[in-house]
Amino acid sequence: MLQQLYIKNFTLIDELNIELHPGFSVITGETGAGKSIILGAIGLLLGQRADSKTIKQGADRCVIEAHFNLSRYQLEPFFTDNDIDYDASDCIIRRELTAAGKSRAFINDTPVSLALLKELGDMLVDVHSQHQNLLLGKQDFQLEVVDTLAKDQDALTAYQQTYAAYHDKQRQLRELQEEMERNRHNLDFLQFQYEELANAQLVEDEQEEMEQQRETMTHSEDIKTALYETQQHLSADEQGVLSLLRKSLSAIKTITKVYPASEEWTERMESCQIELKDIVQDVEARLDAIDFDPAELERINQRLDKLYDLQKKYHVDTVAALIQQRDELKRQLSQIENSDETLSTLQEELDKLRKNCLRQAEELTKYRQKTAKEIERQMHERLVPLGMPNVRFEVKVNKTDLHKNGQDDIAFLFSANTSSPLQPIAQVASGGEIARVMLSLKAMISGAVKLPTIIFDEIDTGVSGKIAERMAEIMQEMGANDRQVISITHLPQIAALGTTHYRVSKEETAKGTVSQMRLLSDEERIHEIAQMLSGSDITAAAIQNAKELLRTKN
Incomplete structure (x- = not known):
């Protein structure tokens, strides 16, 4: 769980040092206030590529540091394998950038490569931004979702090892055939x-x-x-x-x-x-x-x-x-x-590996088919309360030639009403429907994978009212399960359900425009939600509505 975030000299942020809490938190603020800057800083901590242009103008370097509590997540083997000190209650990740273009990364004060930082980051935080909704149309992502929920990693790893050997044997046979063909011509x-x-x-x-x-x-x-x-x-x-x-x-x-x-x-x-x-x-x-x-x-x-x-x-x-x-x-x-004998031996070895691949791939298919039915059932249960009473969601497991992940392609088929046929979801679902489907999938995945922190960046795009309320309830449920869920939102219905509420704001100073983020008090929270309800002119009715929302939802 992300406990503390420190940012210095990053884009519009002079210095930010903020404590974060478990459960469901929300971050609000006007468009352009700097919420994306916070996400950008977290992205660098998770191993994203750096650009020296993100350093605040006039500064020679920027520092981004986060403290994590890992006591519930059995991550000690990662630290042991990579010879890094392990402190379950306080894991410190730091990234430093210089104006000269140099970048350094540290885990518990041990210098590490960007690849290793990303490996740990993938186990600590999942950032779901709007562009990730596009992944829903990609077969690789759909297959990854099914495999994650199927918990078939051991079977998948065993298959991938066999497939790698099979692929290598194919290469050996092909190269030998080509060499022998050349040699025969030159005999x-x-x-x-x-x-x-x-x-x-x-x-x-x-x-x-x-x-x-x-x-x-x-x-x-x-x-x-x-x-x-x-x-x-x-x-x-x-x-x-x-x-x-x-x-x-x-x-x-x-x-x-x-x-x-x-x-x-x-x-x-x-x-x-x-x-x-x-x-x-x-x-x-x-x-x-x-x-x-x-x-x-x-x-x-x-x-x-x-x-x-x-x-x-x-x-x-x-x-x-x-x-x-x-x-x-x-x-x-x-x-x-001796070419015929050599080829025959290689072919026998290849055939044996192919049989093993097919056997292991069939095992993966069984996992996926069983999980597909469960995904369909759960997705229907989750999407109906999200304003899609006639939704149909099907996980199609199609047989293909052997590939690195088995012999299956996965297709998510979707229809929001009874009159439309099932079609690939990316082709027929609206933006709001995609957002609800992705949230439902994330909720399912979070139950299968103990990921400490999940950040939703405007997952509520294209929804409002009761649907937004239900989406917030799902995130609230996710945050109650030994997990930290943070939602960046523009909707008061979602903001009201947060256990903790932060606001990002921007102001003009003598040094230029500066972004800030701070924890809101109860009174400030009422004011913020009222503003989200009525705009810049906060009315007494908006204040009362904000109080009612907070009283009802918490």
């Missing part, structure tokens, strides 16, 4: 490509090795010369590095006993001597191995040219990529060879 070409790559006897690292071999053979004379000179400098008899090192080592050993510091040099020089001998052996071995073989160089060049040609042909840069291409071609050829 000869695929076979040629595979044999070309297979016959090339590709080895993953061979290109790098042969490129190195070619580089070595191409510069073999330079390499041999450098190795020979290195071997001579290191191991020549008298002037080679090793010979000189041996002499130096002999000299230094003669003083180790009298000059201890030389012992460390001895060890280091001996280590160098061992390392240099090892280098000489390696150089000599390599020198013997270097040999220029024109035939081998030609073979290497031919092999590399073959690899380069294949890479260019198949638009790759490495032998590893060629190997991957070869393996993919092998897979495609194998798939073509």
Whole structure:
């Protein structure tokens, strides 16, 4: 339940901080006073998209905050699943907008995405505005109403999971069929490509090795010369590095006993001597191995040219990529060879999923058909007192192909009198009739779903007098069932039934036009309803009528 609403710097509102109450409340005020602004602010709290133009002129940001009591609505799992602190007695939702176009949302001071804010908002508040009456003509909305009242969510979720798997299997089968059709047309070409790559006897690292071999053979004379000179400098008899090192080592050993510091040099020089001998052996071995073989160089060049040609042909840069291409071609050829078996397996899986879908969809149909009869009965009971004594309302459950919500389409058929045939409601119902039908549906839904707060924005459009009274009584009944119902109205018959009465007004100040909303006292309420009855010139008769309305209805 919405307990408190705070709005700052939003459109025409400087600052509003108002407490809201359980039961049935009404909001009145002249056209253009700012009632739609209040709804707009609540809409932002429920996750609607923001526009920086809604920030009050001259302000750098606006804040909208609401406090909810959730103690009766078992919403703790939502907070646990999303790692948000949970306080059943005071859940705080806040939305902040800046003039720079930035928007932030918070639930109990935890920053959240707009999608998560909307998810919670959908569980807290239902705002029924006039444009929602248009939904009555849409099949998706009609189906949603029936499913809500049927309480078939578990069966619907199970079906949707099966249908998603069925739809995915259809896609797999279609893609495989398309791929196989393409492959069959290209079978000869695929076979040629595979044999070309297979016959090339590709080895993953061979290109790098042969490129190195070619580089070595191409510069073999330079390499041999450098190795020979290195071997001579290191191991020549008298002037080679090793010979000189041996002499130096002999000299230094003669003083180790009298000059201890030389012992460390001895060890280091001996280590160098061992390392240099090892280098000489390696150089000599390599020198013997270097040999220029024109035939081998030609073979290497031919092999590399073959690899380069294949890479260019198949638009790759490495032998590893060629190997991957070869393996993919092998897979495609194998798939073509085993295509009938693969298709048969997929088709069997698809058929099994379809049977499961049909079985689960049939279960949903039974729920809906049973609920349709109950909706028809209740709608007749609710609409007759609303000024439609000859009303007929039928919920038609039509079989269709499988879709994401089963195999049913729902059609609400309507006739306000006995002489007119039943037709889709959006085609034949007047605005006032649509409003009464929507209110009756909302009353039914509110009994099936524990939604904390329901806001009606001029649900009374097109009605007056006794019909308006009865509509108000329905909203009053809804508000008495652990629920908060708020009606924005222009009708005194509805305003008089509210347990709590708020007025939205607009005034000119030094800072410009400002909208305000406040709770009316008993005397102010009489004055407000009298004004709704007689207009701006409030007569004594209007005052008396207002008192009678309030006395009778409360």
